[in-house]
Amino acid sequence: MSAVSQDTAVRTGRVTRIFIYLVLLLFALFYLLPLYVMGINSLKPLPEITGGNMMALPKTWTLDAWRSAWSTAQIGVSPTGLKPYFLNSILMVVPAVAISTIVGALNGYVLTKWRFRGDTIVFGLMLFSCFIPFQIVLIPMALVLGKLGLAGSVPGLVLVHVVYGIGFTTLYYRNYYATFPTELVKAAQIDGAGFFQIFWRILLPVSGPITVVSVIWQFTNIWNDFLFGVSFGGTSQPMTAALNNLVQSSTGVKEYNVHFAGAIIAALPTLLVYVVAGRYFVRGLMAGSVKG
Amino acid sequence: MGFLDIRNVTKSYGQLEVLHRVDISVEEGEFLVLVGPSGCGKSTLLGMIAGLEGISSGEIAIRDRVVNGVHPSKRNIAMVFQSYALYPNMTVGQNITFGLEMHGVPKAERDKALAEVAKLLQIDHLIDRKPGQLSGGQRQRVAMGRALVRDPDVFLFDEPLSNLDAKLRVDMRTEIKKLHAKLKRTIVYVTHDQIEAMTLSTRIAVMNKGYIQQLGTPKEIYDSPANVFVATFMGSPAMNVVPARIVVREDRPYAEVVLGDGAKSLLAFSQPGLASYDGHDILLGIRPEAITDPEGADRKSQNIVSLKNRVIVTEPAGSDTFVTMSLGGKDVIARMRADVDIAGGDDFEFAVNMEKAVAFDPKTEERIRP
Ligand SMILES: Nc1ncnc2c1ncn2[C@@H]1O[C@H](COP(=O)(O)OP(=O)(O)OP(=O)(O)O)[C@@H](O)[C@H]1O
Ligand SMILES: [Mg+2]
Numbered sequence: 001m002s003a004v005s006q007d008t009a010v011r012t013g014r015v016t017r018i019f020i021y022l023v024l025l026l027f028a029l030f031y032l033l034p035l036y037v038m039g040i041n042s043l044k045p046l047p048e049i050t051g052g053n054m055m056a057l058p059k060t061w062t063l064d065a066w067r068s069a070w071s072t073a074q075i076g077v078s079p080t081g082l083k084p085y086f087l088n089s090i091l092m093v094v095p096a097v098a099i100s101t102i103v104g105a106l107n108g109y110v111l112t113k114w115r116f117r118g119d120t121i122v123f124g125l126m127l128f129s130c131f132i133p134f135q136i137v138l139i140p141m142a143l144v145l146g147k148l149g150l151a152g153s154v155p156g157l158v159l160v161h162v163v164y165g166i167g168f169t170t171l172y173y174r175n176y177y178a179t180f181p182t183e184l185v186k187a188a189q190i191d192g193a194g195f196f197q198i199f200w201r202i203l204l205p206v207s208g209p210i211t212v213v214s215v216i217w218q219f220t221n222i223w224n225d226f227l228f229g230v231s232f233g234g235t236s237q238p239m240t241a242a243l244n245n246l247v248q249s250s251t252g253v254k255e256y257n258v259h260f261a262g263a264i265i266a267a268l269p270t271l272l273v274y275v276v277a278g279r280y281f282v283r284g285l286m287a288g289s290v291k292g
Numbered sequence: 293m294g295f296l297d298i299r300n301v302t303k304s305y306g307q308l309e310v311l312h313r314v315d316i317s318v319e320e321g322e323f324l325v326l327v328g329p330s331g332c333g334k335s336t337l338l339g340m341i342a343g344l345e346g347i348s349s350g351e352i353a354i355r356d357r358v359v360n361g362v363h364p365s366k367r368n369i370a371m372v373f374q375s376y377a378l379y380p381n382m383t384v385g386q387n388i389t390f391g392l393e394m395h396g397v398p399k400a401e402r403d404k405a406l407a408e409v410a411k412l413l414q415i416d417h418l419i420d421r422k423p424g425q426l427s428g429g430q431r432q433r434v435a436m437g438r439a440l441v442r443d444p445d446v447f448l449f450d451e452p453l454s455n456l457d458a459k460l461r462v463d464m465r466t467e468i469k470k471l472h473a474k475l476k477r478t479i480v481y482v483t484h485d486q487i488e489a490m491t492l493s494t495r496i497a498v499m500n501k502g503y504i505q506q507l508g509t510p511k512e513i514y515d516s517p518a519n520v521f522v523a524t525f526m527g528s529p530a531m532n533v534v535p536a537r538i539v540v541r542e543d544r545p546y547a548e549v550v551l552g553d554g555a556k557s558l559l560a561f562s563q564p565g566l567a568s569y570d571g572h573d574i575l576l577g578i579r580p581e582a583i584t585d586p587e588g589a590d591r592k593s594q595n596i597v598s599l600k601n602r603v604i605v606t607e608p609a610g611s612d613t614f615v616t617m618s619l620g621g622k623d624v625i626a627r628m629r630a631d632v633d634i635a636g637g638d639d640f641e642f643a644v645n646m647e648k649a650v651a652f653d654p655k656t657e658e659r660i661r662p
Pocket of ligand 2: 335336
């Protein structure tokens with residue numbers, strides 16, 4: 001494998017290299033274009049957008065649209081801006097990611113290191129949950145939430161996302177821990193470590209890379225989720241639902257600059273997670289490969 | 293009653309019994325080696341002593357305390373694994389003292405124990421490193437340090453040297469032997485390397501297919517194997533086992549063997565009792581070093597028989613020369629002095645030390661002990 005790729009790396013001529021970079025650059029521009037449009041238009045006053053060129057840079061730079069989107073824009077019936085919904089999303093996403101990741105890690109630990117009769121069936125069923133479309137569970141989920149008295153609340157949303165995410169996080173951790181030498185667990189048992197001590201002291205410290213994967217995956221999915229948010233959010237709707245309300249509002253003029261600003265605010269946390277955690281992700285992978 | 297008693301122990305996975313009625317009693321300070329081919333159940337037996345595997349029937353007692361069902365950490369044993377099983381996120385020092393920490397030993401005492409063990413194994417300078425920054429031999433030492441620091445009743449080793457390169461393996465072998473001589477602790481050691489078994493042990497249990505084939509001192513196992521499996525498994529090159537027939541002349545038993553050219557030759561046995569097997573087909577077992585040139589023959593032996601046979605091929609191996617001939621239709625290897633002067637195709641006068649020859653029943657492959 002590596003011999004082949006080295007070969008090509010040596011043989012690739014200058015022309016091919018330039019060509020490859022050009023193509024990559026083109027794609028990068030293509031993907032960055034929407035962000036550019038959103039960025040510059042969120043910094044313009046509205047008349048500049050309606051009466052002018054979407055691609056042009058602002059003549060007067062202003063943060064008014066951002067202020068409005070954050071705190072004064074009309075969302076549904078009240079002019080609250082996105083702020084309260086942003087908070088809802090944070091209150092939902094942090095516990096949901098944390099709980100689903102911890103439970104996934106524990107599941108992976110048990111499914112690989114404390115095998116029991118029927119464990120593959122349990123794992124199979126959990127895997128199966130990854131393939132259930134959101135729409136199918138809407139009505140049963142609404143019933144359960146109603147019974148639990150969690151309908152239309154942030155804890156309700158947390159529960160929904162935890163339940164939905166455990167399948168994925170379990171899959172990640174199980175596959176990761178499957179490659180972790182079982183002899184280490186045996187050694188720790190002889191050393192006198194208990195169930196949670198082994199997990200906490202032996203497995204968790206080397207789970208960095210997979211935890212980053214799990215957190216990124218869960219965070220983006222839960223933050224970006226719209227369907228569960230509008231269905232079960234009730235009065236505590238998350239960011240995505242609010243953004244939809246903002247953009248789709250049928251009254252008054254369409255404030256494109258505010259919409260753009262709102263959309264960027266909605267996307268910022270996921271961007272941040274990628275920027276921060278992505279670095280650790282790569283670092284984790286590198287550490288593993290160098291140690292061999 | 294021994295220090296470590298394995299009484300009638302069996303192990304089954306579902307319907308499949310992988311260990312059959314193992315019965316071993318180990319004395320305090322003994323170095324017992326479990327040796328056998330891959331899959332014979334060595335690790336399983338060791339795991340049962342450690343408490344990592346359940347015991348299907350029978351019982352295991354350490355210091356007269358039956359430990360069936362006792363948690364591994366409460367058996368006062370320590371184990372060194374084939375992969376060393378060092379905790380990758382902890383330093384060498386933390387690795388070694390983790391067991392003490394889990395057993396609630398205070399920090400000051402732990403540090404003292406660590407310092408002693410590190411000095412003993414000469415790994416003082418590695419204490420703050422992570423396992424990933426150590427060589428194979430160093431990891432091996434750390435793994436042993438982790439076992440030593442616990443000061444257990446019984447040490448369990450599962451193929452601890454098999455991941456090392458040939459030279460290091462020999463060095464570490466000597467080191468383990470020295471350590472045992474110094475500390476005089478009870479050790480159960482698993483390997484599939486018969487040389488390791490011979491050099492390290494005070495007693496060897498040779499295993500095959502879940503059965504203990506023979507239990508004895510290295511000398512007993514080597515000189516007096518209980519069956520063809522033990523005879524051929526222990527020793528390198530393996531013992532020559534060739535078809536022969538017992539014939540009796542003037543009350544003395546001989547092994548009649550077919551030579552390379554089809555002629556027959558008689559080799560006198562040293563055990564008179566074999567005379568009662570007159571006419572029986574047997575398997576004759578002769579170790580390579582019991583077949584030499586006449587000058588190289590063992591002077592202390594009372595029964596050197598000379599045997600003229602055609603040399604098939606010679607293989608000089610530095611310290612020895614291996615000479616191949618045909619007996620009973622099988623290739624037989626003789627181990628001779630390095631500077632012996634023979635070549636393939638020669639007719640040569642071999643000297644066979646029949647004092648060391650053994651006879652096996654060809655059907656059961658068990659030793660015939662008259
Ligand atoms: N969980 C299990 N289920 C069924 N059979 C098993 C299980 N574990 C081990 N065995 C069987 O038990 C037998 C003994 O295995 P064991 O690991 O003790 O062999 P070993 O002598 O240590 O071999 P090696 O030298 O390869 O380590 C093998 O035939 C193996 O296939
Ligand atoms: Mg084994």
